[in-house]
Each structure stands twice: as structure tokens, then as C-alpha cells.
Amino acid sequence: MSQPWQHQHQPQPGQPGYGYPQQPGYGYPQQPGYGYPQPGMGPPAPPPAPYTRRPQPGVAILVSAAAALALALLYGFLTGMVVDFESLIEDAARNGDTEIDVAQLTWLAAAVGALIGLPAAKLAPGQPAAYWTAGALAVVAMLLGETFATAVLASEATDGAKGAFEMFFDNFSDMWEGWTENAHGMTWPLAALAPAAAVLTGYLVGGTTPPQPRTWP
Secondary structure, eight states: OOOOOOOOOOOOTTSOOTTSOOOOOTTSOOOOOTTSOOTTOOOOOOOOOOOOOOOOHHHHHHHHHHHHHHHHHHHHHHHHHHOOHHHHHHHHHHHTOSSOOOOOOGGGHHHHHHHHHHHHHHHSTTOHHHHHHHHHHHHHHHHHHHHHHHHHHHHHHTTTSSOHHHHHHHTHHHHHHHHHHTOOTTHHHHHTHHHHHHHHHHHHHTTOOOOOOOOOO
């Protein structure tokens, strides 16, 4: 018996055969595959630049000046807390000494300078003029601190009859002369650590390269 002839389905012209992807018609652009960027779209936008704070040298100097004043007062009151001036007077009278050797806290100069230079580094990074100004303020802080410390001790010697601020402003020249005469050989080198620490803190924390010495050919 003969088998009935089955009509084979033939693909129409222009149509892909079975298993072949459909081709775009004439005049239509070929679509990109999955995962490829669509035509007409540019590259992705670059990430935004990081925010950098604008240096404020004026504000930095004001804050450093306020820190210098506060540290000078703190230095004076701390000296009054550490030094027992009345006991020193009694010991000097007992031993017949005409001069009283008062211990000074000049070894704190480096910490004083660093605290004064820190605002300059934080508020005016990359501004060496602010660092050096902080160094000058550190010198003022040490000189005023030593003078005010003498006023605090002199006030204690009068049993509080005259306050430390009154002694400082009314007898400034005497207070200045008192601490400079009591200064030891290491007082001035230690006091010089204050401006050095202030400037160094500015360069280190402010991220500024210190000036390099010139090399002569």
C-alpha cells in the first residue's frame, strides 16, 4: 500500500527558516544583543568631584588668637595650682634666702604651640602664612602665660587681697620683671618649642610640604 504524500511546509521568501533568528526588515537597523548599550546613548557621566573646603585664613588666625589667649590664662592658673608659693616664701625666710626659686611649667610649651597651630592647619590648609602667624601667636601665649602665672602667684602671696587680673594689669612691668629674673637657662630654649610646634603642626596637619633648602650649584 502506498503512503499518502505529505506536503512539506516550505519557508516563504524573506522569512528565516526554522531555528534561525528573524532578520530585520529592509531599512530597519539591526537591534543590539542583550547587555549591549542602546544606540544613541552616550557614555555614563563621571562621578562628581569630591568636596573640598575653601581655606579661611582670616577665621583661622582669629581662632588661633583665641586659643593663644585661653592657653595663656590656663597656663597661669595651672602654675598657681602646681606651685605652693606660700611654702616657698616660708622656706626662703627660714633659710635666709633673698630670692625665691619658682618652678616654671615651660616644658608645656610644645603642647601650647601645637594647640595654637591646629586651628590654622584645619581652617587654612595649604596657607603657610597662617601657620607662621600661629607660631607668632604661640610666642605671645608663652610670654603672657609666664607673666600671668607670676601675677597668680603674687595674688596668692597677698592672700587674695589683690586678684590675679588686678596684679597683671596694674603691675604688668613688675610681673614681667619677676618671671624674667626667675627664668633659668633652659627656660628660653623650652619656650622656643611653642612657635616651632605651632608651625610644624600647621605643615603636618594642613598637608603642606615644608619649604626645602636651596642647593647651590
